[in-house]
Amino acid sequence: MSAPLNFDFAPSDYRDVPSPAAALMLNVKGDLRRRLLPYYCGLGWEAFRCGLPMLRPMLLEFPGDERFAQTDDQLMIGDSLLLAPVLEAGAAQRTVVLPEGSWHDYWGEHSWRGGSTIEVPAPLDRVPLLVRGGFILPLLSQVNIVSNFDI
Numbered sequence: 007m008s009a010p011l012n013f014d015f016a017p018s019d020y021r022d023v024p025s026p027a028a029a030l031m032l033n034v035k036g037d038l039r040r041r042l043l044p045y046y047c048g049l050g051w052e053a054f055r056c057g058l059p060m061l062r063p064m065l066l067e068f069p070g071d072e073r074f075a076q077t078d079d080q081l082m083i084g085d086s087l088l089l090a091p092v093l094e095a096g097a098a099q100r101t102v103v104l105p106e107g108s109w110h111d112y113w114g115e116h117s118w119r120g121g122s123t124i125e126v127p128a129p130l131d132r133v134p135l136l137v138r139g140g141f142i143l144p145l146l147s148q149v150n151i152v153s154n155f156d157i
Contacts, residue, residue, distance in 0.1 A: 037148060038133075044144035049084045060084060068105045077103050086141040087112070090126060090134040100134055102126045108139030 049060040059066075062082040064074035080090040080102060088109065090102045104120040111117070111126070112135040118124050126134040137143055 038135075041145045041148060043146055045084065045086070048144065052084070064103070064105070071105055073103050074105075086138045086143055088136040088138070090128075090136070092128045092134065097128055099125050100128050102134065102136070104136075109136045110139060111135075112137050 046060070052058055053060055060083065062084070064071075064077050064080060064082060067082045067085060068074055079093055080088060083089055088102070088105075090100055092100050094100075101123060102125075103123050104118055107120045109118045109120055113132055115127070117139075118136075126136070128134050
């Protein structure tokens, strides 16, 4: 008999974290990972059934867009999320090549029409993550995690 799935887990403390700012970043990114678990489970099932990888190069998801033949610093998580990690130290924004369609900032601040290149805000506590317009993103509810720091 298998154990029931437990989606309520978080770091118990931040004794080894060097600063309150780092603890805040861990909270935000850990909560993002936890909230996306239903989406990841669906992608795992799709990978099992169809062989599509969960993390996809842009050209795999948009084979007709030649701009993505040279794009190697952003990727799709499934068919709904575009992840554009910050690769330069100290950068506060980054350039993202958008596929056709509408795209929305996961964090809720901006929306863009695709087919262009844009500058996306990239503060330290948030990874640039865009949601493809017209897709439903299954999420777990948000949990507030209290750290040992007075933030």
